[in-house]
Amino acid sequence: MNEPKPPPLNVPEMIIATVAGVSFGLKTDNFLAGIFVGVVLGIVLSLIGNKIRSRNK
16 A cells, blocks of 8 residues: 655754754853754754755655
C-alpha cells in the first residue's frame, strides 16, 4: 500500500535556534531573553527553510 510520506521535520533549524538561544541566555545571564531569542530564531529559520525547499520543488 502506498501511504503518503509524513512532512519532513525542520530539525536543523530547531537545533541551531536552540543552541543560539541557550548560548545567548548563558552569556547574558538572562534566560528569559535566551528563550525569546531561540523561539524567534527558530521561527525565522523555519520560514526561510520552507521557502527554499518549496522553491526547489
